[in-house]
Amino acid sequence: MTTDAQPATALTPVLSRNWDRPDSFTLQSYRETGGYEALRTALNTDPDSLVNMVKSSGLRGRGGAGFPTGMKWSFLPADNPKPRYLVVNADESEPGTCKDIPLMLANPHVLLEGIVISAYAIRSSQAFIYVRGEVLHVIRRLKHAVAEAYDAGLLGRDILGSGFDLDVVVHAGAGAYICGEETALLDSLEGYRGQPRLKPPFPAVSGLYASPTVVNNVESIASVPSIVANGVEWFTAMGTEKSAGFGFFSLSGHVARPGQYEAPLGVTLRELLDMAGGVRAGHELKFWTPGGSSTPILTDEHLDTPLDFESVGSAGSMLGTRALQIFDDTTCVVRAVGRWIAFYAHESCGKCTPCREGNFWMVQVLDRLEKGEGTEDELDKLLDICDNLLGRAFCALGDGAASPVMSSIQHFRQEYIDHVEQGGCPFDHRKSTVWGADS
Structure with a gap:
């Protein structure tokens, strides 16, 4: 929960109600409240x-x-x-x-x-x-x-x-x-x-x-x-008919005041961004995740989508853990997706072939694309790998890994093509602040 003053009806501090107490973690403090x-x-x-x-x-x-x-x-x-x-x-x-x-x-x-x-x-x-x-x-x-x-x-x-x-x-x-x-x-x-x-x-x-x-x-x-x-x-009384109650919405990335915002399900990203001071100064929202990196990415046209299970599903993504990662216009979508898939390739338990092999090969393709060594045909190769991952892996890790790849190509196909036609990433990574970009 943010400590900045917010409209009384916007947040529902229940679990985070006493986080500002220095002794909030003690039994005495918990019983006093x-x-x-x-x-x-x-x-x-x-x-x-x-x-x-x-x-x-x-x-x-x-x-x-x-x-x-x-x-x-x-x-x-x-x-x-x-x-x-x-x-x-x-x-x-x-x-x-x-x-x-x-x-x-x-x-x-x-x-x-x-x-x-x-x-x-x-x-x-x-x-x-x-x-x-x-x-x-x-x-x-x-x-x-x-x-x-x-x-x-x-x-x-x-x-x-x-x-x-x-x-x-x-x-x-x-x-x-x-x-x-x-x-x-x-x-x-x-x-x-x-x-x-x-x-x-x-x-x-x-x-x-x-x-x-x-x-x-x-x-x-x-x-x-x-x-x-x-x-x-x-x-x-909080939330929506099928997604009742409240929950934490974790805003991170290119947002003025990142943090935990405890609000009713059904709140929109636009409302949360208003509370969080908006996208960082001088930049515009490019894409975001509604539930962490294993959920299909959304764009600024989804700002008013109610963040409940049904509405986010209808928009083509999943509410997931309500981890709202905010990316502005300095971000290379190919680079961001490549970092996520490298994570999933590393963390795959290796038990099933679709996940073990699929994530490994997607890393190779995404690396080639970012370096300008790929071809436009490799976009179809990525989608073909995702097709073999989606619904065919032993657990949900395979589906989660396919989600950012498929959705990023859906929303930003031209940016992938630009990497091919321009011989590499068109973004200046020295100015980009994608996690890990300047390390």
């Missing part, structure tokens, strides 16, 4: 009623896919005798996405409260938080918050005298992008190399340790306490 009161309410509510409450709220997964959270909880088989597990996906690594890490850093207890409520609702006594290993400061803060919660009787045995038991483990990953995919995350959590599993069976039936498992994003779980505390109608 109403923290863990929703947990008391939840522990006096029937678990099935909590599941129905989350279903009725319309809360959809905030990790990218947008699957209804309560519905995912309801998929756990009632007749399975194995223990149930709750796993929080905190392996935030999508280029441009930077919402979960600041949330855990500034307010880890809202996540912990959401974990206890969610675990109680699905009748789980063991939860894991899988955190990206590079963010050591976040891991330390989470572990400190977990220790505070145990000491206060908010975790462990007989929580708040309810008879409900829950243990929470903070697990550090080893820095693999693929472990953001839920089944690869589960393999990693079990001690194996992180690679996607074949589905079905889905985690709800056979997840962690072949037991029923719910895997949810940090922001999804952190949103649960506010729903319990304020009610379903409060939550559905």
Whole structure:
């Protein structure tokens, strides 16, 4: 959330409400602002009623896919005798996405409260938080918050005298992008190399340790306490009919005031840019991503597209993680896309041929085009590779990698051709500020 004064109706600071407090991450600060009161309410509510409450709220997964959270909880088989597990996906690594890490850093207890409520609702006594290993400061803060919660009787045995038991483990990953995919995350959590599993069976039936498992994003779980505390109608009053509630919109790149803007779903980029001071002075918007680099890029003609799952889908992209990367007119689209595909080629787990080979060869083609060594025919070659990636890879990494290539050729085909006809990139990279351009 930005600290600059904004119109009262424009932002909905719920998760970020107390980020400006210097002690916002402590248990005392969280309790002083109403923290863990929703947990008391939840522990006096029937678990099935909590599941129905989350279903009725319309809360959809905030990790990218947008699957209804309560519905995912309801998929756990009632007749399975194995223990149930709750796993929080905190392996935030999508280029441009930077919402979960600041949330855990500034307010880890809202996540912990959401974990206890969610675990109680699905009748789980063991939860894991899988955190990206590079963010050591976040891991330390989470572990400190977990220790505070145990000491206060908010975790462990007989929580708040309810008879409900829950243990929470903070697990550090080893820095693999693929472990953001839920089944690869589960393999990693079990001690194996992180690679996607074949589905079905889905985690709800056979997840962690072949037991029923719910895997949810940090922001999804952190949103649960506010729903319990304020009610379903409060939550559905924000957002749109099919994309209810609020969420973080992470503005980065060529914008005057980058940061986290917590707003109702359905807000537009134009509105967010107005709050963020617009594109940097002297330049105009060229293209942007609505949900990180694995979502098809959009242009200035999509400024007024409501940022909800359905509207962004109708515009030809995906809302994803709401990572709004802003690129102005100094940016070479071929160079930007090339950097993204180099990332995906590096981070591909190599399990399936379309992703392993497709990303490798797209890097070669994009490099040739940028150096002026490519041909116009190679645009068709790129699209042919994308066609073999889209829907044919073992997991969504293949689809995500195809998205920026296909959409950039759709919107900026002439710029690709200019690289061929002008013998290289027409942009002066010394003046360009694409990430990595001047390094």
